[in-house]
Amino acid sequence: MKQSLFRLLLVAQVAATLGLGACSDLLEPTPVQQLPDDKAITDAGSARAAAIGTYDRVQAYYQLNWPVLGFLPGENVRFNGTLNQFLQIDQNQLSADNVLITEAWTQMYQAVNGANNLIAALPGINDPMLPAAEKNQLLGEAHFLRALVYFDLGRGWGGVPLVLTPTRSKENGKALKRSTRAQTYDQVLADLTQAETLLPDAATRNRAVKAAARALRARLHLYRQQYAEAETYATQVIGSANYRLVTPYRAFSTAPFLSQESVFELTFSNSDANSMWNNWFPSALGGQFNFQPVPATIAQLNDPAVGGSRSALLASTVIAGANVTYGNLYSRSAQRDDPSYVLRLAEQYLIRAEARARQAKLPEAIADLNTVRTRAGVGPTSATTAEQLLLAIENERKVEFAFEADRWFDLVRTGRAGTVLGVTDQRRWVFPIPFNDLVADPDLEQNPGY
Known part of the structure; x- marks a missing residue:
């Protein structure tokens, strides 16, 4: 029991x-x-x-x-x-x-x-x-x-x-x-x-510092629909010299980790292992293939106009003569030291973009969204109205954080889980x-x- x-x-x-x-x-x-x-x-x-x-x-x-x-x-x-x-x-x-x-x-x-x-x-x-x-x-x-x-x-x-x-x-x-x-x-x-x-006001990335508290506070205010406060705290993190978006996209999740994009992550080692890769890798590579990107997501990530360099979240192998695509965010099967990503600078840009869009600061919101898109090698957004821009930010988050703990909570907090996923019973x-x-x-x- x-x-x-x-x-x-x-x-x-x-x-x-x-x-x-x-x-x-x-x-x-x-x-x-x-x-x-x-x-x-x-x-x-x-x-x-x-x-x-x-x-x-x-x-x-x-x-x-x-x-x-x-x-x-x-x-x-x-x-x-x-x-x-x-x-x-x-x-x-x-x-x-x-x-x-x-x-x-x-x-x-x-x-x-x-x-x-x-x-x-x-x-x-x-x-x-x-x-x-x-x-x-x-x-x-x-x-x-x-x-x-x-x-x-x-x-x-x-x-x-x-x-x-x-x-x-x-x-x-x-x-x-x-x-x-x-x-x-x-x-x-x-x-x-x-x-x-x-x-302390330090650059440590696997233990909490002031910027980590500010980044989580920006997320909290976004969830509470307190958009001015969300913008303020995201701006503090973005403005710190300790953080920057790294290129190419895959660099934020490449050993030795603790990249300048990471605001807070949880680190592992071979002796304190993260076995998440095992759930994503096919059996031919030693995994169980429990979690599989759906075809629509594979198409989005591989589309140069949508995923750009975020196609690196996918990898492929040939099994029984067929090409099999799998998620590659957690990829250190030998070292078993993939971190758990909690707070990244890319999220702070998208938090600020959404907060600004909801305050009718459209040019500033577009600039933040395009900063994330540019890093991924994707062209500027075509959104011009607030409604278009909010949907573009939602879709950008869907791709940027495709295999992180994000999508479900995004759709719930914006009230769109029914429209997008068909989960119309809000009790669920x-x-x-x-x-x-x-x-x-x-x-x-x-x-x-x-």
Whole structure:
């Protein structure tokens, strides 16, 4: 039987404290009050380890489950297999006992708990080996990571329970009713505001810095239809000398990674592997070919007038005499160190383009859209009206982020999932709360329609 969220949060408490992932010997976790003092977050070493542990929890849901929930309900990719949990997502027919939904929800709350542990413990640490600047950085990272997770929870499930203190017993999270989506986004904004004041103004790309907080805030404001604010924060990121669009297009996802286009990504290594490539590569290349670009997307990416250099997202091989095309964003099958892409500069240009278009700043919006198109080797847009321009930006995002966690959420936030995908029941525009968590906590309400 799968474990409930609140029991797994206990595992996360121990894992984040030790800076380790949850493992089989932690199935009966000890509440934090009973942990030996040397295993709590009490000094520089344990604080640093706990921060790495929290990144590891975020990495866990971004490795597979979250990207799948972002691209598979859209129309760029189909599931090329028989596993029901993937077919449900592909066909927009999710159930509350879907394994990927359950895993993603649990992983996300484990990450929240890791951040909560840091936020609670760091102010009380007095260790000469932990200078104030580093303490502020770790605290800022915790606020940023909690903001990222709650933003993803909010856009995936709507309003969710806002757990803002460490879960130290299996009773802590119970009877915590769901907040609204607006309240969830309010918490994201509060965390990002705090993170921006604490984080360094640096160019680190696999740990949070000020620009990462600003980039996520630009995305948050776009989702909330606060277009002036979205434009402001995207402009701050675009204006930083630390970031630029790289050419050719494929360069942003080419080793050694951490390109100047990356605002925030989650890094992997051969010993801490990202196996996402395995889901995209055909069996002849050692993969399972679970995710397959649909013919229309292959045609778009290969069209010089639409995809341009983004055709590099595709690769081909001959199998049994036939040419087979597959997704190539995750391609490091030997090294297994493909990163998970969270925030890229290209998105900031398209956020600003959309925000400007919705404020009737059409020439400026066209310039931003054309910046992304020019990088891809595609000619300038032919859109002239606001309506044409918004559709052009939507279609540009479809191609630019073809295999990233983007398309489904774009169509939901703009209210176009019914028109484009045929998902006309808006109750299905959010994911179901996992069944096990509903059983574990009677105060937790299911989303309507499930």
